[in-house]
Amino acid sequence: MPTDNTSQADGRSTSRRAFLAAAGTASVTAVAGCTGGSGTPTINILTWQEYADEDIKSRIEETVGVNLEITKSTSSSNMFSSWNAGQYQQYDIAIPNNNYVPKMMESEKDGGPMIAPVDEEAVSNYGGMYDQFKQFADTQFTQDGNRYGVPVRFGWYGYSYDSRSVPDHEASYSILFEEDYVDTDLSGELVMYDNHFKAMSAAALYLGYGDAFEGSKVSLSQKQIHEVKQTLIDQKPRLQGYIAADPTYIKSLKQGNFTVGQSGRNEIVEMWSSGDDWPAMATPKEGSLAWFESAVVSSASENKTKAWEVINEYISPQNGATLAKAGFSPSVNPKTQQHLSDKENEMFGAIDPSRLGEMIPFKSVENENAWITAWEEVKSA
Amino acid sequence: MNESSESGWRSSVPSRADLMAAFATRRRRLGITAGPALIWLALLLAAPLTFMVTVSFVSVDQSYQIVWEPTTANYAALFAGDTPLLQRAFVKSLLLSYAIAAVTTILCLVLAFPLAYLLARKGGRTFKVVIFLVLLPFFTMYLVRAYSWYLMFGPSGVINATLLRIGIVNSPIGLFNYGVSAIIVGLTHAYFPYMLLTLYASLDGLDYSLVEAARDLGASRSETLRDVILPLTLPGIISGSLFVFVPALGAFVTPEFLGQGKVLMIGQLIKDRISSLYAVGYGSAASMFIVVSIVIAFVVAFRYVSIEDLGGV
Secondary structure, eight states: OOOTTEEEETTEEEEHHHHHHHHHHHHHHHHHHHTTSTTOOEEEEEEOGGGGOHHHHHHHIIIIIOEEEEEEOSOHHHHHHHHHTTGGGTOSEEOOBGGGHHHHHHOEETTEESEEOOOTTTOGGGGGSOHHHHHHHHHHSEETTEEOOEEEEEEEEEEEEETTTSOOOOOOTHHHHOTTSSSSOOTTOEEEESSHHHHHHHHHHHTTOGGGGSSSEEOOOHHHHHHHHHHHHHHGGGEEEEEOSHHHHHHHHHHTSOSEEEEEHHHHHHHHHTTOOOEEEEOOTTOOEEEEEEEEEETTOSOHHHHHHHHHHHTSHHHHHHHHHHHTOOBSOGGGGGGSOHHHIIIIIOOOHHHHHTSEEOOEETTHHHHHHHHHHHHTO | OOHHHHHHHHHHSOOHHHHHHHTSSHHHHHHHHHHHHHHHHIIIIIHHHHHHHHHTTSEEOTTSOEEOSOOOHHHHHHTOSSSOGGGSHHHHHHHHHHHHHHHHHHHHHHHHHHHHHHHHHHOHHHHHHHHHHHHGGGGSOHHHHHHHHHHHSSTTSHHHHHHHHTTSOSSOOGGGSSSHHHHHHHHHHHHHHHHHHHHHHHHHTSOHHHHHHHHHTTOOHHHHIIIIIHHHTHHHHHHHHHHHHHHHHTOOHHHHHHSTTSOOOHHHHHHHHHHHHOOHHHHHHHHHHHHHHHHHHHHHHHHHSOTTGGGOO
16 A cells, blocks of 8 residues: 555555655766766866877876866867867866967956966976976966966977988078078978967068067067068968978878978977988077977866876876877976987987077067968968 | 556647647747747857857957957958058958859859759659769768868879879979869869759759740750740759858868968958957957858849749749
8 A cells, every 4th residue: 555655656666765865876976977986076178189198197097086088179279269268167277388378367257367376286296397497487477476387398399391302401491481592492392380470480580580589478569570471471472381280291291292391390200200211300590489388277177286286297207208209299397208218218308408498488479469460461462 | 558647648648629729820820830940040040140240349358358348449450451451361361252152153053053954854863873973972071071182182182193193294283282273172062062952953843845945946055045044043043152152151171171371261360360369359340241241142142033932943
C-alpha cells in the first residue's frame, strides 16, 4: 500500500526520501563535473598550439592538481580582442606576445585592469629566469608596484633565405628593400610578415629610425610613419606576398615560392631540425626584434593562485625544455638546458644572454592608429 | 502502459476542435506559422544589426571600453587621410571589394547560364549526373576547397609548374600568382552552385514553345537569346546574381588564403582593425557600407522583379 510520500509508476515505487537522495547525488555529480571531478578546478587557457603538448599538460595537471582546458590561438591580437570583448571571464590564463600585455593592463573591466597582478609566491621559478627578461617585465609589465605578466619563452625576428640561390652578404634589411643589395634578382622572391608591427618595424629599422625603439613604447613621428609607409609601398611590387602563420612560411619556402623572407628564427630552426640545411637565418645589423610570450591571469579568474602555479610550471626546467622543443624556441629559464640534448641546446636551447642585449624587445606602439592606417594604405596600394 | 497513465496521455493531447480553435483567426494562424521564424529573425538578425548600427555611432576609449555617447567620428575616420579620397585605404578596399564581387558574379553567370540551359533542355539522367558532378566538390569543407586553390596558384603552384614543365612558358605567369585573379577564381568556384541552381529553376520553368516560335518567325539564335530567353529568365538571373554578389562582397576566408596579404578586401580590413585596436565602432561603421550596399542591391532588384520571382521561376 503506497503511502502519501510515495509515487507509483510501472508497478515500482520510490519513497520521497530516496528520490531526494538520488537528486542530491546527481547534483553533486553534476557540480563535480563542472570542476573537473573530485573538486579539481579547471584552468582555461588561451594560448599557442605548443602549450597544449600532452606531456606538458599531464605533468602540470598532476603537479598543480588542476585540469587544463587549452584553447589554441594563432595571434596575440586575437587573444587581446577576444578577452577585451568579454572572454576574460571565460579564461583564466592567456599567453600573448609581450607587446600585448600593456594593452591588457590598460583595458579596464569592473573598475580595474582586465588582468590580475602576479602572485609572486606562486611563481617560484621567476627568480631563475634570465635577468634580461626580469628587466623587460619590470619595465613593460609593472604598474603601481604590481607586475602583471610572466615571460615564458622567447625568440627573435630577422630574415631567412635560401642559401643555395642567395650569395653571402652582410646581414641587413637592405636585402628586403634594395633591388641591387645582392647579386641576384629577388623581384617576386620576397615575403614580409602580414603584421603591421613586424613589417613596419623592419622598414623603420632599415630607414635608420632605431631611436624610436628605445623608450617604453615605439614612437615613430608622423613623418617617419609616412616614410615607412612609402618604403613598404615601393617594396610591394617586388613582394611575393605577406605571410602570417609560421607553417605557411615554412611550406612556402620549401615549395620555392620565395627566396628571402622576414621571419622568426624558430621557423628556420624547425627546418634545420627536419634535415633541411639550406635555409639560412640572418640577424640584421640594424637590429633584431625580440619577442617573448608572457602569461597573464584574468582578473575574473576564480582560481588565480592555481593559475599562477600553472604558469610557474610552464617555466620550470623540465616543462620549459619540452615547450622549447615543441616550438623550437628557448625558454626564459636557462635551467631548461639540463633537459635538452647538446644538439638541441646548440640549435635553440642555449642562447647567450648577451645576444639579447643587442636586440630590440617587442613593445607597445605609440599612436597605433596611425600605424594601422599606414599599414592599410600599404596593403591596399 | 496502464489505463490511468494512458488516459492522462490522451487528455494532454489537444483535440481536433482545440487545434481548429487555435487556427480560428488570421492573427492566430499568422502567429503560429510565422511567429517562430519572426522570433528567430528578430534574435539573430534584427538585434545584432541594431547593435551594429548603434556601435557604429559610439567610440572606444583609451582603456578599450565602449563610450555610449553618440558620435559620427567612426564614419569620419573611414574617410580620414591626407591622400586623395580614392587613394584612401577604406575607399580603395571598398571599391576593390565591389569590383571583385561584380566580376565574380558575372563569371558565375556566364559560366552557369549555358550549363543551366543545357540541363533544363536535356533533363533526366544527364541532369542528375551533371548536377552531381557540379556539387561533388561542395561535399567537402569550404576551407579545404580554398586550400586546394592555394596549392594550384603561386609561382611554384600546380598551374605554373605544369606550364613550365611542358614548356609553354619560360617563367611563372603573374596571372596565376596569388592576388586578385586567384581570389576571383576561388570565389567563382565557391558560389557557382548558387547561380547554377537558381538559373536552372528559372530556365526549367521557361515555355520553350516561345523559343521555337521565335526561331520559326526568323529570329537568329542570338536574337532569340536576347529578346526571348533573357527577358523571361531575368528574375532568375537577378536572384542568382544576388546570391553570389552579396557573400562575395564580404568574403574573408578566400582572400585571406588566395590574396597572400597583397590584397585588402573590406572584410579583412574590418577584422584587422578590431583585432589590433578593438576598434569595434570603426568596424561597425565600415560594415554599414556592406549592409547599405546589399539593401540597395535588393531595392534595385525589386524594381525589375517581384519577391515571388526571386525564387528563380
